[in-house]
Structures are given as structure tokens and as C-alpha cells.
Amino acid sequence: MENYGIDIWGEDNFIIENGMVKLNHASKPALINIVKDIRAQDYKGPLLLRFPHLTQKQIEKLYNLYDNAIEDYHYNGKFHAVFPLKVNQLPNFLHPLIEAGEKYKYGLEAGSKAELFIAMTYNKNNAPITVNGFKDKEMIHLGFIAKKMGHNITLIIEGLNELETILEVKKETNLPCPNIGLRVRLFNQGGGVWAKSGGIDSKFGLSSTEILEAYEMLEKNNLKEQLTMIHFHIGSAMTSIKPLKKALKESGHIYAELKNLGAENLKAINIGGGLAIEYSQFKKSINYSMQEFANDVIFTLKNIALQKNVDEPDIYTESGRFIAANSTVLITPVLELFSAEYEEEHLRLKDNNPPLIEELNSLFNDINSKVALEYMHDSIDHLESLLKLFDLGYIDLEDRSNAEILTHMIIKKAISLLEVDDYDELKRIDNKIQEKYLLNFSIFQSLPDFWGIDQEFPVMPITHLNKKPTRSASLWDITCDSDGEVPFNPRKPLYLHDVNLDKEEYFLGFFLVGAYQDILGMKHNLFSHPTEINIVFENKKMKLEKICESQKIIDILDDIDYDTNEIMSILKEKVNEHDFKTLEQYLNDNNYLKTTWS
Ligand SMILES: *Cc1c(COP(=O)(O)O)cnc(C)c1O
Numbered sequence: 001m002e003n004y005g006i007d008i009w010g011e012d013n014f015i016i017e018n019g020m021v022k023l024n025h026a027s028k029p030a031l032i033n034i035v036k037d038i039r040a041q042d043y044k045g046p047l048l049l050r051f052p053h054l055t056q057k058q059i060e061k062l063y064n065l066y067d068n069a070i071e072d073y074h075y076n077g078k079f080h081a082v083f084p085l086k087v088n089q090l091p092n093f094l095h096p097l098i099e100a101g102e103k104y105k106y107g108l109e110a111g112s113k114a115e116l117f118i119a120m121t122y123n124k125n126n127a128p129i130t131v132n133g134f135k136d137k138e139m140i141h142l143g144f145i146a147k148k149m150g151h152n153i154t155l156i157i158e159g160l161n162e163l164e165t166i167l168e169v170k171k172e173t174n175l176p177c178p179n180i181g182l183r184v185r186l187f188n189q190g191g192g193v194w195a196k197s198g199g200i201d202s203k204f205g206l207s208s209t210e211i212l213e214a215y216e217m218l219e220k221n222n223l224k225e226q227l228t229m230i231h232f233h234i235g236s237a238m239t240s241i242k243p244l245k246k247a248l249k250e251s252g253h254i255y256a257e258l259k260n261l262g263a264e265n266l267k268a269i270n271i272g273g274g275l276a277i278e279y280s281q282f283k284k285s286i287n288y289s290m291q292e293f294a295n296d297v298i299f300t301l302k303n304i305a306l307q308k309n310v311d312e313p314d315i316y317t318e319s320g321r322f323i324a325a326n327s328t329v330l331i332t333p334v335l336e337l338f339s340a341e342y343e344e345e346h347l348r349l350k351d352n353n354p355p356l357i358e359e360l361n362s363l364f365n366d367i368n369s370k371v372a373l374e375y376m377h378d379s380i381d382h383l384e385s386l387l388k389l390f391d392l393g394y395i396d397l398e399d400r401s402n403a404e405i406l407t408h409m410i411i412k413k414a415i416s417l418l419e420v421d422d423y424d425e426l427k428r429i430d431n432k433i434q435e436k437y438l439l440n441f442s443i444f445q446s447l448p449d450f451w452g453i454d455q456e457f458p459v460m461p462i463t464h465l466n467k468k469p470t471r472s473a474s475l476w477d478i479t480c481d482s483d484g485e486v487p488f489n490p491r492k493p494l495y496l497h498d499v500n501l502d503k504e505e506y507f508l509g510f511f512l513v514g515a516y517q518d519i520l521g522m523k524h525n526l527f528s529h530p531t532e533i534n535i536v537f538e539n540k541k542m543k544l545e546k547i548c549e550s551q552k553i554i555d556i557l558d559d560i561d562y563d564t565n566e567i568m569s570i571l572k573e574k575v576n577e578h579d580f581k582t583l584e585q586y587l588n589d590n591n592y593l594k595t596t597w598s
Contacts, residue, residue: 002469002495004460005281009512013054013326019466021509025053026537031462035331035507038533038544045550045592046441046530047331050514052096053537055327059097062319063104065294073298077268077312082107082130084273085115087320087515092534092546093327098122107152109318113139120146129153130270130318132183132231140165144175156181156231156270158204163214167221181229181270182206182214186250205232208254215258225265229316230255233272236321241288241296244274248300256308270316271297277325279512281458282492290322321515328514330446330530331462334506335478335593337471337499338436342408348398354389356382357399360406367410369417376414380433383407412498415470434488435471437496439508440593443477443484444524447510448517451483458511459486461496469495475508478593479525526556527591550590 003016015022020030031049038047059081066079083097085108098106107128110116116139119129129151131143140162143155155178157163163180170177185205206214218224234247248271255269275293276286297315305312349361360382363375386403389395395403411433449455461469473496477484488494499506521529528551536543551559558564567587572580 002465005458006460008280008282008284009278009458011326016465019464021460021462021465023051026540027542029542031329031331031509032507034535034542035462038531038547041547043531043547043549044594045590046333046446048513048530048532049329049331050093050532050534051327051329052100052534055093055097055323056100058323058326059101059104059106061290062317062322065290066298066315068291069294069298072295073302075298075302075312077301077314080105080107080128080268080314080316082109082128082316082318083323084109084111084318084320085118086111086519088324088518089115089118090518092532092548093324093514093518094118094122096534097323098124101127113142116142116146120149120151123151125150126152128316130181130231130316131155132158132233134158135162135165137165137169140169141173143178144169144173147176147178154179154181154229156183156229157206157214158183159206160210160214160217163217167217167223177223177226179228180218180223180226181231182211182227183231184211184251184254186232186234186247211254211258215261215263224263227258227263227266229268229270230258230266231270231272233318234274236274237276238274239276239286241293244271244293245296245300248297249304252301252304253308255313256304256310259310260308267311268314268316269301270318273317273319273321275319275322277322277512279456279458281456325512325515330441330510330513332439332441332508332510334437334499334501334508335440336438337501338438339408339412340501342405344405344409347402347405349402350398353402354386354395354399356386356389357402357406360403360410364406364410364413367413367417369419372414372417376411376433379407379410415498433472434474435496435498436474436476437508438476438478441477441530442479442524442527443486444479444481445521445527446517446530447513448520448522450486452520456492457513459494459508462507462509464497464499464506467497469497471496471498479527481524523556528556530592531590550592552588553591554587556591
């Protein structure tokens with residue numbers, strides 16, 4: 001039985017039982033039952049299920065990793081963490097995160113003015129705020145106001161001009177100055193896909209010369225005490241720990257050098273984010289354990305502090321993907337199997353058929369388990385020949401239709417007859433016999449990283465798991481764009497079940513979609529976010545909270561600046577009252593498809 005690599009990427013968050021994917025928590029509800037509960041309230045289309053307990057689990061894991069390492073190495077510095085808002089700013093995700101992090105003083109990281117407003121408003125007292133990214137005077141002013149509000153805030157400067165702006169704002173406003181951090185431009189580059197974040201020609205950070213200049217500027221302007229943090233971020237989803245170790249050494253020495261120059265209040269190194277999570281369904285791709293990662297951080301910094309005779313620094317992390325990814329599961333209803341139109345009832349056999357069609361017909365009638373593979377190969381060859389004959393004008397459209405239907409019938413029958421040992425052989429011809437599954441969702445909206453950077457996301461059916469999946473599958477979304485497809489990949493093959501959608505429902509789950517996808521998602525064909533639901537548990541009892549329905553069509557049009565009153569009045573003028581009522585009703589519904597099972 002296929003388990004879709006759940007043991008590789010699943011982190012014990014989900015289990016397969018009685019053919020269903022179940023949440024491995026509290027009353028262990030099956031995902032299909034959660035989906036049915038939601039759909040019973042008339043929310044159709046794709047669903048985003050959020051599980052706040054999984055966010056909480058990751059936060060606890062992160063603090064435990066570092067607590068363990070600090071204890072094991074008798075480390076004197078403290079551990080702090082902030083959540084980088086760019087990874088997921090949505091309120092339904094963020095509010096539970098802030099609540100779960102309160103006991104750890106888990107803070108927030110902001111990279112833009114809008115994110116800083118979220119942090120200033122919702123960050124709990126005493127939890128740190130760090131501010132990264134390019135900053136203008138307004139953003140720096142916001143930082144000063146946040147400080148006055150009582151926040152423990154550090155502005156991490158990316159360039160000397162930002163330091164100059166800090167001096168200006170301080171002079172002009174007389175507000176208390178926030179803590180200052182320096183983002184250092186490291187020589188050692190990260191290894192992940194996003195390695196551009198680090199390295200000598202990186203977009204971000206100060207060179208050695210600039211660090212020295214910054215320090216002198218702070219000293220000259222009596223702001224030396226505000227310098228508290230050194231920061232780096234070498235990239236996202238690091239699959240190897242090596243670049244991190246190098247970056248730690250480099251930044252550790254910069255920290256120690258500055259301390260020895262006289263930066264008395266410098267007390268922290270912020271190692272950015274980059275902890276990877278396992279997305280692969282086939283083979284582990286991360287070559288370090290999370291504990292190893294934390295141990296390396298503590299061990300390296302301890303040694304540098306010892307060597308240079310400075311205090312062991314506090315450690316800040318900004319890991320986002322690690323915290324957010326597994327909190328969210330996307331459920332997509334399957335609308336159609338492409339070959340469903342190739343059913344026997346659609347055959348239009350004639351009294352006199354071309355010989356190859358007759359041949360296909362007898363292959364279908366005579367097929368048995370011994371010859372299944374051979375007949376399947378033959379049928380595919382025949383189909384190719386028949387398509388050529390059609391192009392040359394020797395057979396008609398009815399013959400062509402019969403050829404396609406018969407070949408599909410033979411393939412289906414062959415797959416059902418095959419013995420387990422034949423499966424390897426079958427895999428060799430998967431490409432030719434793949435089934436196309438049409439899913440009620442938009443890849444551009446819900447899996448933008450698949451579209452943009454070929455990021456894999458684990459995908460599996462949430463039911464039928466006690467049956468062997470026999471169809472090699474490619475997945476199609478409902479946008480009118482040929483990029484809206486997850487093609488069949490023979491090196492990472494996806495097999496799904498042969499289902500009859502007139503009789504049964506079939507839903508696929510895409511897992512680990514909680515990091516970055518929500519906000520990167522785009523409204524291609526004007527598909528907006530799916531309906532979102534938080535699934536929470538009180539005394540093991542499940543509750544559906546904060547249901548946020550997929551946007552109404554009228555609101556989507558409003559968002560892109562159409563005058564919706566004008567739309568209404570033009571339509572009202574052009575149709576009768578009865579039709580207008582219908583249009584109104586449709587405009588107030590979301591944009592996803594609504595068929596029987598959708
Ligand atoms: C994006 C970003 C992060 C988060 O990175 P993850 O790979 O999601 O952990 C942390 N810090 C900074 C400065 C970032 O730009």
C-alpha cells in the first residue's frame with residue numbers, strides 16, 4: 001500500500017488509518033470528516049485547513065532544541081526567537097501563533113512598514129521585535145514610536161544611510177532610540193535556493209569597512225550603547241549545515257571584534273532564518289538534524305567567545321518556514337478524470353471498421369492477466385498508427401474516437417489485471433498512460449512556489465488509502481493557463497486511484513503549504529484565496545473557528561478597482577429583473593467551480 005512518503009515529510013502530524021488520512025492529535029479526526037463538516041455548512045471549492053496546534057508544536061520544538069543545547073554545553077547566553085512576518089502575515093494564522101508563543105516571549109520580525117504596524121499592534125510585551133529590510137525615514141520613525149510604546153525593538157540596519165537616518169530622526173523627534181543591530185555581509189554564502197541573501201555580493205548587509213564606519217558613527221554620536229545585535233541571514237531552506245557553520249564563525253568573530261573595540265552593550269547574534277523542512281515524498285533531502293543545527297550554533301559561538309575572551313552572546317533566530325509550513329493543508333476536490341469520457345458507452349463502432357480498430361476491439365475482448373502488459377503496449381502502438389492514418393485522411397473522426405476509447409479501455413483493464421510484479425514494468429510506460437486529474441483550485445493562487453521555483457509539496461488523496469493507486473497522475477488546475485499543471489514526473493511519480501466521480505468523491509491534500517504560499521499567491525484568472533478554516537481542539541473536542549470564505553466575485557472586482565456600482569447598474573439596465581437577481585446572486589458567490597462534488 002502506498003503511503004505517499006508520509007513517514008518522510010509527515011513529522012507524525014498525520015496518520016493513515018482505515019484508508020483515511022487522520023490528524024494525529026486529540027480525537028484524531030479524519031481529514032475527510034473535517035472537510036465534510038465544513039462542506040455541510042455550504043462552503044464548497046478548495047479549502048485551506050489551518051491547525052494552530054501544529055504551529056504551537058513547532059514553536060515549542062524550536063525553544064526546546066536551543067534549551068537542550070544551552071544546557072548541554074553550559075552556555076551562558078540566552079535564546080530568543082522572532083517570527084518573520086513575511087512568511088505568513090494572515091491574521092487567522094498569526095493570532096494563534098502569538099498566543100502560543102507568549103510563554104516563551106516569542107516575538108515578531110518585520111521587513112516593511114505594513115509588517116511593522118502588525119508587530120507594533122500585536123506583539124506581546126517583552127517579546128522582541130526585529131526590523132530588517134530597506135528602511136526609509138518613516139519606517140525608522142515608526143521604530144522610534146514602537147520603542148516609546150514600550151516595545152523591545154531592534155532596528156537592524158542594512159546600510160550606513162539608515163544609520164544616518166536614525167541619527168536624524170533622533171535629533172528631530174527627541175523620542176527614545178530603539179536598539180540598533182548591524183546586518184553583516186558575509187563572505188560565506190548559504191546553500192539554499194535563496195542563497196542570494198548571503199555572500200559578498202549579497203543584496204543585504206554591511207561590509208567590514210562599513211561595520212567599522214558604523215561603529216565609529218555610533219561612538220561619535222553617543223549612540224554606542226544602542227548597538228546590541230549582529231545579524232545575518234544566509235538564505236532559506238538550507239539543506240546542508242556547512243554554510244551556516246561558516247557564517248557563524250564569521251559573524252561570531254565580528255561580534256567579538258566589536259566587543260573588544262568597546263561595544264559594551266553588544267550582546268546578541270541574530271542568525272536569521274533558514275531552517276529547512278522536509279518537503280520530499282521520496283527521499284530525505286536535509287542532511288542535518290534540527291538538534292545538530294542548534295548544537296552547532298551554541299558550540300561554535302561558545303568557542304569563539306572563549307578564544308576572544310568575550311561574553312557568550314545571546315542568540316536570536318528568525319526561522320519562519322520551520323514554524324509555519326506544516327500548519328496548513330490545502331484540500332482540493334477532484335472535478336474530473338480526463339479519461340472519464342473514454343467509457344465504453346461512447347463507442348460508435350461501425351459494421352465495417354478499419355482493421356486496426358477491429359484489432360483493438362479483439363485486444364480488449366481477449367485481454368487477461370498473462371498478456372495484460374503486452375496488449376497494453378500493442379494498443380498504444382495501434383493508437384499511434386491510427387492517429388497517423390487520421391492525419392493522412394484515411395480514417396474518419398468516428399474511427400479516431402473509437403481508437404481513443406478502445407485504447408483507454410484496454411489500458412484501464414490491463415492495469416486492473418496486472419500482478420504486483422508487473423508494476424515495475426508498468427512504471428516504464430507511465431508517461432504514456434497517465435491520467436489527468438482536474439482539481440478545483442488554482443496553482444497560481446495556492447501553490448505559487450510550485451509555479452515559480454518548482455518547489456515540491458507533498459500531495460496525496462485523503463481517502464481510498466486501503467486500495468492500491470493504479471493511475472500515474474498529472475494534476476490540472478482550473479485556470480486557463482497551461483502552466484497550471486503539476487505534470488507527471490517519472491522520477492517522482494504520483495499514483496492516484498481510478499475513481500468514478502459520479503459515484504464517489506475524491507479529494508487531494510497538499511501538505512506543508514503554511515509558509516509563504518498565502519501571500520505570494522496571485523489572482524490569475526481572478527481566483528482568490530480558498531476558504532480558510534482554523535481547526536482547534538478544546539478538551540479533545542474539535543471546533544471549526546474563524547471561517548474566512550473565499551472572496552466574492554464582486555469583492556474581487558472591487559479589489560482591482562472596478563466601480564462595482566457601475567457594474568451593477570450597467571447589468572441592471574441590460575437584463576430583466578429576474579435575470580438580474582440571478583446575476584446578483586452569482587456576483588455574491590466565490591469564483592471556484594460548483595459541480596456536484598466541488
Ligand atoms: C525571509 C527571512 C527569514 C525567514 O527565513 P526562513 O527560511 O523562512 O526561515 C528570516 N530572516 C530574514 C531577514 C529574512 O529575510
